[in-house]
Amino acid sequence: MIDLLVAGGGPAGLATAIHAARAGLEVVVAEPRPGPIDKACGEGLMPSAVRALAALDVRVEGRPFHGIRYLEAAGTRRAEARFRTGPGRGVRRTALHAALALRAAELGVRVVPERIREVAWDGPAVRVGDLTARRLVAADGLHSPVRRSLGLHRPPPPGRPARYGLRRHYPVQPWSDLVEVYWSERAEAYVTPVAPDLVGVALLTTDRAPFDEQLRRFPALAARLPAGGGGPVRGAGPLRQRAAARVSGPVLLVGDAAGYLDALTGEGLAVALASAEQLVRCLVAGRPHEYERAWRRVSRGYRLLTGSLLWARERPLLAPRIVPLAARLPGLFHAGVNVLA
Numbered sequence: 001m002i003d004l005l006v007a008g009g010g011p012a013g014l015a016t017a018i019h020a021a022r023a024g025l026e027v028v029v030a031e032p033r034p035g036p037i038d039k040a041c042g043e044g045l046m047p048s049a050v051r052a053l054a055a056l057d058v059r060v061e062g063r064p065f066h067g068i069r070y071l072e073a074a075g076t077r078r079a080e081a082r083f084r085t086g087p088g089r090g091v092r093r094t095a096l097h098a099a100l101a102l103r104a105a106e107l108g109v110r111v112v113p114e115r116i117r118e119v120a121w122d123g124p125a126v127r128v129g130d131l132t133a134r135r136l137v138a139a140d141g142l143h144s145p146v147r148r149s150l151g152l153h154r155p156p157p158p159g160r161p162a163r164y165g166l167r168r169h170y171p172v173q174p175w176s177d178l179v180e181v182y183w184s185e186r187a188e189a190y191v192t193p194v195a196p197d198l199v200g201v202a203l204l205t206t207d208r209a210p211f212d213e214q215l216r217r218f219p220a221l222a223a224r225l226p227a228g229g230g231g232p233v234r235g236a237g238p239l240r241q242r243a244a245a246r247v248s249g250p251v252l253l254v255g256d257a258a259g260y261l262d263a264l265t266g267e268g269l270a271v272a273l274a275s276a277e278q279l280v281r282c283l284v285a286g287r288p289h290e291y292e293r294a295w296r297r298v299s300r301g302y303r304l305l306t307g308s309l310l311w312a313r314e315r316p317l318l319a320p321r322i323v324p325l326a327a328r329l330p331g332l333f334h335a336g337v338n339v340l341a
Contacts, residue, residue, distance in 0.1 A: 001125060002026045004283070005133035007116035007146050010037060012255025012272040013139030014100035014109075018056050019280035021107035028131065029104070030114040036097040040167045040236040042202040042266055044179050044192040045089045045096075047341045049270035052277070053099075060099045062091035063193040066177050068337050070323045073184040075220025079326035080178060081337035088179070088341070090194040096269075117145040119251055126250050135283060136251045142241055144257035152253070154242035161206040161314065164237030165263055168211055168230040169200050175224060179266070183323050184217040188264070191221065201225070204239070204263055239263060246295045252288060254279055258295060264309050265340050267302040274298040301339055 004020050006013045009031025020027040031037075044065065045053070053060060067082035104111075116128050119136060126136045138146035147153050156162070174193030182189040187205035194200050201221070203214050211233045215222050243259040246252060253259075255272040278294035312318040326333040 002028050002131070002133045004028075004135050004137060005030060005126065005128065005131055006137045006139055007128075008139035008141060008255070008257070009033075009035065009101070009111055010039070010139060010141065010255065011096060011100055011269060012257075012276060013137070014097070014104050015052075015056065015273050015276040016137050016139060016254055016279060017104050017109045018058070018100070018107060019277055020283070021104070021109050022056075023280055023284045025280075025283070027109055028133070029109060029111045030116050030128070030131070031111055032113050032115040035101050036094040038094050038234060040165045040202070040234040041093045042167070042190045042192055042263060043090055043093055043096075043194055043200045044190070044266050045091055046267060046270045047083050047086050047088050049273055050086070050089050052270070052273040056103060058099050058103045060089065060091045060096055062089045062095065063174065063195055064089055064177070065179050065193055067179075069176065069178040069180045070326050070333070071180060071182050071220065072323045073182055073218045073220065075182075077323050077327050079323060079330060079333050081330070081334040082178075083341045084338050085341050090179070090192040090200065092194050092200075116140065118149045119146055121250050124250070134250065135288065137279065138251060138253045138257045139255045140257050142236060142239070142256040142260055144241075144253070146251065147243055147253060147257050150248045150251060152244045152248055154244050156238070156240045156242060160240065162238035163204055163206050163240065163262060164208060164235060165202060165204050165239060166211050166214070166233055166235045167200060167202040168233050169194070169198055170225050170230050171197055172199055172224070172226060172229075173197055174199050180221075182218045182221050183319075185319070187214055187217060189215070189218045189221055190266070201230075202263070246292045247289060250288075252279055252291055261303060261306045262310050264313070265302065265306045267306070267340055271299050271302050305336065305340065
């Protein structure tokens with residue numbers, strides 16, 4: 001019987017496996033897709049995520065960025081704040097996945113080409129096909145089949161518009177050492193430098209429309225990008241996903257599977273990495289039930305700040321004032337950005 005079975009070989013699952021292997025646990029990752037796995041992702045690692053990867057001896061390339069800049073869609077008003085605790089890093093999702101997979105392999109983590117959809121346990125053992133483990137970690141993404149099979153999925157609150165993410169790369173030299181966030185009436189566009197000659201553009205929106213159509217709502221940004229020169233578009237959503245709990249018997253949820261609010265503040269990977277560390281600490285201490293409280297603690301800032309910004313974004317009178325207020329209150333904006341960092 002193995003100590004830990006991880007359902008899902010994305011960043012959250014691999015980080016959990018690395019922490020578990022470093023703690024001396026025998027861990028197997030079940031992931032049906034060959035790596036590296038791409039995904040619609042803003043690809044910006046906040047400084048806390050950069051530090052978490054370094055602590056795992058995960059080496060990632062990419063391009064550093066030193067803060068966040070908010071701009072109106074026309075580029076007329078702006079506010080920016082630089083990090084106090086070191087740079088973040090723009091990293092291609094495939095490069096991040098490859099680096100995590102390499103570190104897991106160095107530690108002897110075994111990856112099996114299995115897709116886990118349903119879970120059954122009998123006493124102390126979790127059984128999934130031919131695999132038997134003492135514990136299962138569900139790291140199987142935004143629409144986690146394991147979360148649903150356990151009855152932990154909760155529908156979104158009524159009346160809240162569903163939001164979606166789209167991402168595309170452009171072969172252009174980054175023009176800033178900051179992540180830029182452009183705000184239009186119904187969407188945001190995130191520009192992350194990921195290489196000396198490449199930027200990623202991620203759109204968050206409630207409108208289900210083609211990427212190029214949505215990009216035209218950001219004229220200042222569109223003017224900087226080569227017309228028709230972008231790579232393939234990847235999408236994800238609806239972004240808001242709720243879980244009733246992070247622990248159910250011998251099963252624990254991590255990453256997007258544990259519940260996701262929105263990508264507005266770019267903290268998803270930082271929270272996933274911090275949660276993975278806490279999850280394994282609880283297991284090693286023999287107190288897996290304490291993981292729920294630990295998850296709430298490490299995700300509290302993300303849930304508070306992202307929830308507040310979403311609340312403002314969804315109000316027609318407040319949404320157009322987000323960038324002007326950030327520009328008018330630079331101290332508050334700087335403090336908020338550095339809480340995220």
